Amino acid sequence: MSDYRIHGATGEWEVVIGLEVHAQVTSNAKLFSGAATAFGAEPNAQVSLVDAAMPGMLPVPNMECIRQAVRTGLAINAQINKWSRFDRKNYFYADLPQGYQISQLYHPIVGEGEIEIQLDDKDPESTKTIGIERIHVEQDAGKLMHDQHPTMSYVDLNRSGVALMEIVSRPDMRSPAEAGAYLSKLRTILRYVGSCDGNMDQGSMRADVNVSVRRPGEPFGTRTETKNVNSVRFVMAVVEQEAKRQVAVIEDGGTVVQETRLYDPDRNETRSMRSKEDAHDYRYFPDPDLLPLELTDDFVAECKASLPELPDAKRHRYETALGLSAYDAGQLTLEVETYQQFEEMLESVARESGAPERDVAKRVANWILSERPGVLRAAGVAVTDPRNTVAANTALIVAVSKGVISGGKAKEIFQQYLTSDIDLAETIASNQQTTDTGAIEAAVDAILAANADKVEQYKGGKEALFGFFVGQTMKAMQGKGNPQLVNQVLKDKLG
């Protein structure tokens, strides 16, 4: 249970949050026409006669959009409705050529499901299940531009008719953190499934945030809906600001009005969209141009078979089968790119070093999560850099795990490799650390002889100097001394 509270003048308030997330379905063509969906085309280039609602034009659904919605539903353990139907939502706006949006009100394609969120990524117990009410498929609208002409707005219909999934949660969230975690998790799932690219800055995911406040334990209050919020951070800000605003309204003796609001990130506040409030009556009715959508068992089974391992299952497997910590497993499974690299590298390292995956998993995880990011940063290189290959990473990890070079040396070499044209295998070989006990003893003897005063201090109880001797020895050996052997010899010599 969340203990997030708004501390009002008259006491504590609980916030209740539900999210309606519009996710653009990944498909080549639009939901009801063959026009392309790619982002960033010339205005009205990706518009068919159907999208422009020319007289007599008719919709025919794109199978891929239906498939992606079903796969998404399966990924959140939702009920798949084998009989669903499209309805028309009627209203007039310049970005809506038909004068109605084809959506699914009465019989959505996906029914109830759930998503588990984790509030503290270091605490595997901090989970909460958020209910999903439904997912339905609908058309996106076009876009209006207001700043191109003094007296006109310009209409671009490229987005008109692109397929969206509207994913409606139950009002199960109780804090900005929960809302943020839910949206992040949903995004992760959609990206795993491949049903939405999750690019929030391109508008591929937008959330309508429903917020109300109440005294803890009392019935729900009146909610407001803040439209088109396009980042996790903004969703959290909307919840916080809107809850505070509502508490202030109520405590001032007013009542919260059920209305549509807009978030202004520059001023970090929500404001009423009164311009859109003129007596909405959408007159939903089944679209007579379309027939009921009936899914076969085979179709659903194929959708199910096509699903990848999902985030929760993957994290669990990383912990149990690979022996990773909950934190590492969580971090590795957050983004598709991360787990893909991890799994590729894990497979490659295990193969190259002839060890079971479980034995090298921790080393690969550490490399990806903590060691490599620093090197990439220092080298000023992106993770997508062409030199950052699985083969190169594998060679370094294997060299460390076989004791050929030290972990520190590996990072050093990797940075050189990323920023200059060195031959990786040669560099590793030439930096091979020595396990020649004689050479190490000679080096240690020289260091101890040159630092007789410090040896005295050490023997007098200043044990922290041990690290100094290690460092000096390694330096003298140009980093090639095997660290375990250096330690051992030093300990022996210092008695």
Added chain:
Amino acid sequence: MTDLTDLGVAAIRDGVAKGDFSATEVASAFNAAVAEAQDALNAFIVTTPEKALAAAAAVDADRAAGKPLGKMAGVPIGMKDLFATQDVQTTAASKILEGFKPKYESTVSARLWQAGAGMLGKLNLDQFAMGSSNETSAFGNVISPWRRPNDTAPLAPGGSSGGSSAAVAARIAPAATGTDTGGSIRQPAAFTGISGIKPTYGRCSRWGIVAFASSLDQAGPMARDVRDCAIMLEAMAGFDPKDSTSLDMPVPDWEAALNDDLRGKKVGIPREYRLDGMDPDVAASWEQGIAWLKDAGAEIVEVSLPHTKYALPTYYIIAPAEASSNLARYDGVRYGLRDLPDGAGLQDMYAATRAAGFGAEVKRRILIGTYVLSAGFYDAYYTQAQKVRTLISHDFTNAFTQCDVILAPTAPSAAFALGEKSADPLEMYLNDVFSVPASLAGLPAMSVPGGVDRNGLPLGLQVIGRAFDEQGVLNAGLAIEKRAAFSARPAKWW
């Protein structure tokens, strides 16, 4: 040489194929007839003589080259102005689409051109196909070629395909396309003494036809006889992947299977169609039709369609509801009329454009449709109507367990005079009483001439068949046609 404008589809097709005359001669003859009649009948909104000639020239060239000719080769036809025709103005008889020249061709018209037909012009109709008399067109009434004896009062050609019926009856087109939402092919055919068939819902693609009521709209041919209808329907019908409601079924060779021998067939007479106060001439024509079908070998059985009286109110909820949404796209943004008063905002522009662009009947239906779909009324009106529609459809299913086709009048009277019913919308709606039930059930239905009334005006007999059984409908129509030997035609006064 015979007057080429006296010929129908089959005769023109066969004559062109045999070389009795050229397609160009046919097109020229009809172009001339169209031009001569246009001022008097106002059957066309635009004429396209050059299109008719170009299509004819192509057919003549194909024939000369020995290429195979299409089903409609050399036949110039009228195209109801509800079908989008590329680069030719398409208006649905509304000011809101005046000047609109589509950059696409409707599937049905494209199929007809593919089959070798040519276009004489775009035919007038009731605005957005809403009407039963052709008085709601923004481009003027169509005048029926028929007149009462010793009376020059203009008569209605029926509606909404009134330009089509008038043109075929006046012999200025051998055939024309129609569309039927609640009777818009059958009633005008009946009013003008021609034949017309509305096929099973989904036979003809709706792609590129300006929508009125999507779940009811269906295209079909209007021609002088049953054979011509069969030929033209073959050219129009067929699966279209662009229309979700299109039937993915092969198109039968209806013409080849025409047969007026009805032995072994049962014809149902629906008891509920015998209305109190029925026009005695209509009742007599119906009785005559029964006798003809008996003569053709059919067994007559009485059937019951118990929800018949609810068909019209059901239709007048569903059709306006769908229309109110289908016509929302006429907003002055992407095509057609834009009325932008000084200082008007977007929503003001919509309201002004739609007020200026839509006619009174269209507005009336949009308002009814908007009302029945609005919050709080949806279930009481729309959902209830769709349930009653299910019952009406069940009625037919039950009746067709006892019979193969149903025979009924097409309309409750012969053609009325223009202005006679236009004052009271409800009275006009009642004209569809016999045609609407088959529309609600999506069934094939045809009107063929079934004699004349006391004024010498044509009356239509309607044959309704099972879903997909256009052949049964055409055959029964043919049996009536052969026995009726309908030969009345309007005297040329234009």
Added chain:
Amino acid sequence: MSVDTATVAKIASLARIKVSEAELEAMVPELNGILAWVEQLGEVNVDGIEPMTAVIPNKQRLRDDVVNADPLTGGDIRDKVLANAPAAEHGFFGVPKVIE
């Protein structure tokens, strides 16, 4: 259920059709006549009856996800899309300025 002038005005506004006072006055009795007539449907017993969904038994087909597979329903036809526009500029449709 019958409608009054205010209701008809509201419906006309929802339908974005500007109507004058005189038109409103004329429409009220007309619409009431039609509505009273269609309300006879209320007397039909529809217990256990499903609303019609498809007039002829037919299944919704689904398209393959291919861009511009059929040029008639594909994109890259901006000139055709804009050809009939009352106001088209720089590849956009123009409408009176919208203040959001």
